[in-house]
Amino acid sequence: ETGVTQTPRHLVMGMTNKKSLKCEQHLGHNAMYWYKQSAKKPLELMFVYSLEERVENNSVPSRFSPECPNSSHLFLHLHTLQPEDSALYLCASSQDGFGYEQYFGPGTRLTVT
Amino acid sequence: AQSVTQLDSQVPVFEEAPVELRCNYSSSVSVYLFWYVQYPNQGLQLLLKYLSGSTLVESINGFEAEFNKSQTSFHLRKPSVHISDTAEYFCAVTRRGDDKIIFGKGTRLHILP
Numbered sequence: 001e002t003g004v005t006q007t008p009r010h011l012v013m014g015m016t017n018k019k020s021l022k023c024e025q026h027l028g029h030n031a032m033y034w035y036k037q038s039a040k041k042p043l044e045l046m047f048v049y050s051l052e053e054r055v056e057n058n059s060v061p062s063r064f065s066p067e068c069p070n071s072s073h074l075f076l077h078l079h080t081l082q083p084e085d086s087a088l089y090l091c092a093s094s095q096d097g098f099g100y101e102q103y104f105g106p107g108t109r110l111t112v113t
Numbered sequence: 114a115q116s117v118t119q120l121d122s123q124v125p126v127f128e129e130a131p132v133e134l135r136c137n138y139s140s141s142v143s144v145y146l147f148w149y150v151q152y153p154n155q156g157l158q159l160l161l162k163y164l165s166g167s168t169l170v171e172s173i174n175g176f177e178a179e180f181n182k183s184q185t186s187f188h189l190r191k192p193s194v195h196i197s198d199t200a201e202y203f204c205a206v207t208r209r210g211d212d213k214i215i216f217g218k219g220t221r222l223h224i225l226p
Contacts, residue, residue, distance in 0.1 A: 004156070006156075040122070040218070041218065042215075042217060043157075043216040045214075056213070090156055090157070091156075092157075100147065100162070100164075100214060101159055101162070102157075102159070102214065103159075104149075104158065105156050106154065106155050106156045107156055
């Protein structure tokens, strides 16, 4: 596998479920990002991890909980979501210090029912 | 604060015709500018970037963008589009020394046969 992979690609969950999104990068990068992409809205940066430490949390509700166990893996744990959380969730990675050149995964299309 | 404005949410153009996707930014400091492309069902990919030097930058697939400081613009152009250029294009800005990218809302390029 090369680049940035995300699983699952599609997820449907109820408002009371708990699920996790997974991101893995095979590029040797040490910074990783979660973005939310909703229709007709700009890409929203959610979390940034650099060298496995969270360096940015853009006022994201606590029902989203990130985890970065090592520089290659990033998770987004979801619980008690709302229908307005339905969106495409994109993971990206970059080399620390070169955050302007990010490599994106294909995304997970999340639908909350 | 930085911001990016993409005035057109959708641009239809006939195949082999020229296209320009507009992008304006606001920032009080020196910036890096980017265009990312998102093909259907994929994540974003870096198309081209302006960091310094020549104000005209080119991509490998025929797109170019020109940094115009006086007009605070970074419009994307291609002299002849192909059906494979169908995608959403995102203009983005970051400050020098900052790892956070601010994305525009995106412009969907729709190629007509």
